[in-house]
Amino acid sequence: xxxxxLATAYRKDPALHRARSAEVLLxxxxxxxxxxxxxxxxxxxxxxxxxxxxxxxxxxxxxxEIHPGATIGRRCFIDHGTGVVIGETAxxxxxxxxxxxxxxxxxxxxxxxxxxxxxxxxxxxxxxxxGATILGPITVGSGSRVxxxxxxxxxxxPDSTVVAPLAVAIRVRGRSVEPSGExxxxxxx
Amino acid sequence: xxxxxLATAYRKDPALHRARSAEVLLxxxxxxxxxxxxxxxxxxxxxxxxxxxxxxxxxxxxxxEIHPGATIGRRCFIDHGTGVVIGETAxxxxxxxxxxxxxxxxxxxxxxxxxxxxxxxxxxxxxxxxGATILGPITVGSGSRVxxxxxxxxxxxPDSTVVAPLAVAIRVRGRSVEPSGExxxxxxx
Amino acid sequence: xxxxxLATAYRKDPALHRARSAEVLLxxxxxxxxxxxxxxxxxxxxxxxxxxxxxxxxxxxxxxEIHPGATIGRRCFIDHGTGVVIGETAxxxxxxxxxxxxxxxxxxxxxxxxxxxxxxxxxxxxxxxxGATILGPITVGSGSRVxxxxxxxxxxxPDSTVVAPLAVAIRVRGRSVEPSGExxxxxxx
Numbered sequence: 001x002x003x004x005x006l007a008t009a010y011r012k013d014p015a016l017h018r019a020r021s022a023e024v025l026l027x028x029x030x031x032x033x034x035x036x037x038x039x040x041x042x043x044x045x046x047x048x049x050x051x052x053x054x055x056x057x058x059x060x061x062x063x064x065e066i067h068p069g070a071t072i073g074r075r076c077f078i079d080h081g082t083g084v085v086i087g088e089t090a091x092x093x094x095x096x097x098x099x100x101x102x103x104x105x106x107x108x109x110x111x112x113x114x115x116x117x118x119x120x121x122x123x124x125x126x127x128x129x130x131g132a133t134i135l136g137p138i139t140v141g142s143g144s145r146v147x148x149x150x151x152x153x154x155x156x157x158p159d160s161t162v163v164a165p166l167a168v169a170i171r172v173r174g175r176s177v178e179p180s181g182e183x184x185x186x187x188x189x
Numbered sequence: 190x191x192x193x194x195l196a197t198a199y200r201k202d203p204a205l206h207r208a209r210s211a212e213v214l215l216x217x218x219x220x221x222x223x224x225x226x227x228x229x230x231x232x233x234x235x236x237x238x239x240x241x242x243x244x245x246x247x248x249x250x251x252x253x254e255i256h257p258g259a260t261i262g263r264r265c266f267i268d269h270g271t272g273v274v275i276g277e278t279a280x281x282x283x284x285x286x287x288x289x290x291x292x293x294x295x296x297x298x299x300x301x302x303x304x305x306x307x308x309x310x311x312x313x314x315x316x317x318x319x320g321a322t323i324l325g326p327i328t329v330g331s332g333s334r335v336x337x338x339x340x341x342x343x344x345x346x347p348d349s350t351v352v353a354p355l356a357v358a359i360r361v362r363g364r365s366v367e368p369s370g371e372x373x374x375x376x377x378x
Numbered sequence: 379x380x381x382x383x384l385a386t387a388y389r390k391d392p393a394l395h396r397a398r399s400a401e402v403l404l405x406x407x408x409x410x411x412x413x414x415x416x417x418x419x420x421x422x423x424x425x426x427x428x429x430x431x432x433x434x435x436x437x438x439x440x441x442x443e444i445h446p447g448a449t450i451g452r453r454c455f456i457d458h459g460t461g462v463v464i465g466e467t468a469x470x471x472x473x474x475x476x477x478x479x480x481x482x483x484x485x486x487x488x489x490x491x492x493x494x495x496x497x498x499x500x501x502x503x504x505x506x507x508x509g510a511t512i513l514g515p516i517t518v519g520s521g522s523r524v525x526x527x528x529x530x531x532x533x534x535x536p537d538s539t540v541v542a543p544l545a546v547a548i549r550v551r552g553r554s555v556e557p558s559g560e561x562x563x564x565x566x567x
Contacts, residue, residue, distance in 0.1 A: 150356035161360035167528035339545035350549035
């Protein structure tokens with residue numbers, strides 16, 4: 001498990017070179033996933049307070065918040081990770097990559113009920129870009145990509161890509177401009 | 190105060206069950222609000238360095254940054270909380286819910302002046318979605334909702350909802366697609 | 379260096395008054411930049427593990443992640459800072475201001491290669507708004523501003539401003555509304 005987790009980080013992080021591969025031991029995404037294995041094991045054995053305590057300590061150390069009830073598959077990689085929030089009923093497949101700031105959350109306290117499925121299901125080999133916000137009991141199909149900053153509240157089919165709008169220029173070289181039409185989104189990610 | 194803060198967390202967080210309600214003592218949003226009560230009490234008594242120190246220690250432990258000068262009403266709930274920033278002259282009413290990553294900020298260092306009101310005023314019973322960014326000395330009226338990822342720089346009337354654009358698909362089941370018109374925003378939140 | 383860093387924070391933060399200027403010693407943005415000077419000095423002397431360790435400890439204390447290989451110019455200011463991620467091959471000029479949640483990142487693990495330039499180059503006197511996400515080996519020209527929440531994956535010329543879409547209203551004073559055309563973006567930032 002540890003070996004697989006470390007190998008995944010090495011494979012997915014271009015900043016990690018062979019000669020400096022010991023750095024992977026410092027990766028907060030690796031710590032958070034190992035802490036989650038412990039928290040989840042406690043949780044499913046109904047040691048819920050202990051599970052929550054492990055989760056909260058991990059959050060303090062890593063900035064990554066994974067509810068101990070969440071299910072995470074194999075060879076997951078969380079890069080950078082600050083601000084990641086994964087809710088209690090989220091289910092994540094194998095070989096999923098998270099960048100920082102990704103939320104797998106509920107729709108809101110006024111529509112979600114205790115004890116029901118409130119959080120997304122993520123298939124295998126999905127990449128979730130920085131700041132992607134995926135809300136509600138929806139499914140992101142296997143092989144899909146969710147772009148940086150994308151807000152997703154409906155199902156995403158397998159092998160699909162969804163993207164957020166790009167910024168537009170309102171001043172160029174000191175002169176105000178009318179924003180032209182958005183650049184073609186297919187160039188985005 | 191403590192009892193009210195804990196009861197609010199219990200009511201607003203669907204992940205918190207009766208049988209496990211002791212978990213609420215681990216909630217960083219609860220800690221951050223209690224620390225802010227202390228920091229603010231120091232601040233208004235002109236112990237500004239001590240107030241700031243409490244605020245910074247709370248930020249290190251919780252990831253939630255509340256300037257000691259900010260005014261926060263009763264029964265506030267901050268869920269998850271990493272990345273929340275509440276500025277010095279922000280004023281928040283009663284029964285307000287923050288998700289993580291919410292900013293109540295200024296417009297920028299080149300337009301804001303020391304000693305003036307630079308941050309938003311939030312009414313009662315407002316919900317601020319994950320990553321909502323509300324900038325400048327504007328007002329969000331009571332009973333309103335600010336959607337996840339929403340960027341707001343003008344007043345929001347009472348009992349209103351403002352939302353960010355949803356992500357659009359540029360590839361579906363392995364084939365590139367022209368992004369169709371955006372989904373109807375009224376379905377969003 | 380320390381004096382210049384502190385003076386910059388004082389000049390750029392309207393919450394910092396002359397009578398309370400000792401508070402600047404508590405600023406996590408100041409700590410993160412000082413830690414980066416040390417981490418980068420270790421890194422370029424090929425003490426890569428030690429550099430990474432300093433960077434990770436700084437990240438735990440400040441919520442700001444700066445890869446020890448990144449190049450940062452003089453009089454930089456990072457305000458609030460939680461969630462800031464600056465990648466290994468990013469280059470930042472002089473007098474640059476970061477708000478919290480800014481990413482200078484790569485395009486993704488499946489397109490970026492170890493050992494090549496993968497992160498942005500930021501000119502002098504650039505301001506990067508809260509949550510701005512700037513991805514790939516692109517250039518943001520000197521004197522430019524990147525608005526809050528802006529997603530940027532192409533070059534920005536000098537003295538330019540790029541902005542994200544504002545939120546739109548879908549309910550006003552309790553009644554659903556058709557979203558009218560977006561407000562003129564030139565009013566934005």
